[in-house]
Amino acid sequence: MVQIDSGTLFFAAIFTNNILLTNFLGLCPFLSISRELRASLGLGAAVVFVMTCTAGINYLVYYHVLLPLNLVHFRFIVFIVIIAAFVQLVEMTVERYFPVLYYMLGIFLPLITVNCAILGASLFLIIRNYSLTQSLAYGAGSGIGWMLAIAAVGAIREKIQKSAKLPKGLEGPAITLLITGIMALAFMAFSGMIQIQ
Amino acid sequence: MPKPLSNREIFVQGLWNDNPVLRQILGICSTLAVTNLMVNTLVMNAGLIFTVAMSSLTVSVLRNYTPMRIRMMAQTLIIASYVIIVDISIKAYLPEISEALGPYVGLIITNCIVMGRCEAFARNNPPWPSFLDGIAVGFGYALVLASIALVREPLGFGTLLGFRIMPQGFTPWTIMIMAPGAFFTLGVFAWFVRAFFPQTAEEKR
Numbered sequence: 001m002v003q004i005d006s007g008t009l010f011f012a013a014i015f016t017n018n019i020l021l022t023n024f025l026g027l028c029p030f031l032s033i034s035r036e037l038r039a040s041l042g043l044g045a046a047v048v049f050v051m052t053c054t055a056g057i058n059y060l061v062y063y064h065v066l067l068p069l070n071l072v073h074f075r076f077i078v079f080i081v082i083i084a085a086f087v088q089l090v091e092m093t094v095e096r097y098f099p100v101l102y103y104m105l106g107i108f109l110p111l112i113t114v115n116c117a118i119l120g121a122s123l124f125l126i127i128r129n130y131s132l133t134q135s136l137a138y139g140a141g142s143g144i145g146w147m148l149a150i151a152a153v154g155a156i157r158e159k160i161q162k163s164a165k166l167p168k169g170l171e172g173p174a175i176t177l178l179i180t181g182i183m184a185l186a187f188m189a190f191s192g193m194i195q196i197q
Numbered sequence: 198m199p200k201p202l203s204n205r206e207i208f209v210q211g212l213w214n215d216n217p218v219l220r221q222i223l224g225i226c227s228t229l230a231v232t233n234l235m236v237n238t239l240v241m242n243a244g245l246i247f248t249v250a251m252s253s254l255t256v257s258v259l260r261n262y263t264p265m266r267i268r269m270m271a272q273t274l275i276i277a278s279y280v281i282i283v284d285i286s287i288k289a290y291l292p293e294i295s296e297a298l299g300p301y302v303g304l305i306i307t308n309c310i311v312m313g314r315c316e317a318f319a320r321n322n323p324p325w326p327s328f329l330d331g332i333a334v335g336f337g338y339a340l341v342l343a344s345i346a347l348v349r350e351p352l353g354f355g356t357l358l359g360f361r362i363m364p365q366g367f368t369p370w371t372i373m374i375m376a377p378g379a380f381f382t383l384g385v386f387a388w389f390v391r392a393f394f395p396q397t398a399e400e401k402r
Contacts, residue, residue: 021376022375022376023230023376024225024226024229024230024376024379025226025230025304026226027225027226027229028222028223028224028225028226028309031222073281073284073285074281075303076277076280076281076284076303076306077274077277077278077281080273080277080306080307081270081273081274084270084273114307114309114312115307116226116304116307116308117226118307119303119304119306119307120226120300120304120307123299123300123303123304124299124300127299127300167392168391168392169388169389169390169391169392169393170388170391170392172391173222173384173387174384174385174387174388174391175384175388176384177222177380177381177383177384177387178380178381178384178385178388180380180384181376181377181378181379181380181381181384182377184375184376184377184380185372185377188375188376188377
């Protein structure tokens with residue numbers, strides 16, 4: 001087990017080891033949804049919730065079911081099925097009991113199953129031997145870090161669409177990638193504060 | 198119903214016209230992270246080509262037996278099975294590279310391209326064209342990532358495939374090994390391709 005307390009890990013996952021800006025995970029929804037701030041925040045919130053819960057569930061399943069049965073090679077299948085099932089469950093629950101929330105997050109939930117950041121977080125916590133509390137802290141931190149990145153880029157893109165005149169071919173994904181690169185540079189400034197693998 | 202495409206057309210479509218990375222910027226998540234070393238990129242690309250081709254083939258073979266409602270789940274499971282094969286093979290034959298790739302091999306499952314090809318092509322086409330389409334798209338993807346690695350490794354480490362190619366006095370650009378380097382390189386690539394070879398109506402505007 002890694003000796004690092006969960007609080008530190010939480011902040012490390014948000015700033016120094018941002019899952020999007022240093023590990024490139026969750027780029028596809030990031031590039032397509034970050035056109036405006038509102039949608040970015042909605043998707044971000046859904047990711048935070050799902051990522052925290054699935055990190056916990058996948059941890060428990062891995063150490064209490066897969067490891068004793070010696071089925072670790074099947075973790076990819078098991079994890080992706082758990083994530084898909086969880087997202088489906090959340091969608092149904094939210095639709096039934098919290099209709100307001102459903103109108104805000106509803107369209108984003110199905111997108112989350114194929115968000116590589118969710119599966120990535122679960123795989124990272126196995127590889128890095130986190131404990132249960134560390135896993136939950138890592139899941140929540142990564143989710144918030146992802147939300148932070150997509151919200152920031154969403155806000156910048158909104159401004160760009162309104163004011164800037166871009167050269168041919170640079171609109172859309174190209175400029176978003178360049179902005180993300182600059183943002184990743186800025187986030188590297190945090191990296192002196194905390195070190196995790 | 199549109200005329201079925203010839204094998205050559207399928208290949209050109211997959212390699213260039215429909216190139217998933219440059220045209221749609223899809224599915225870069227799992228592989229962009231390993232583009233700072235050419236060796237890792239090539240191994241990852243081989244894994245991806247295998248997965249796309251084989252899962253397209255399987256989805257296509259099973260296309261008449263898969264109920265519409267659960268097809269996404271079935272596709273995910275098929276893809277995941279092939280990814281497990283890739284993961285175990287890399288672990289067995291290339292343990293060092295497997296260590297370096299970390300969780301990214303597993304993340305091929307959530308690579309939008311694999312699922313995208315199953316959903317867009319293999320679901321409605323016979324097995325052989327689907328297999329070809331998978332290989333073509335896989336190669337189109339591999340080509341782009343290899344070119345990104347071709348920029349990043351020499352600039353970041355001064356080497357290519359482990360051999361020193363830059364002159365002795367060259368100071369490596371540390372930024373190219375880290376995340377921002379990948380974003381900048383891919384951003385410039387996408388810009389270049391869209392500016393000089395516009396394709397869709399939106400890009401031609």
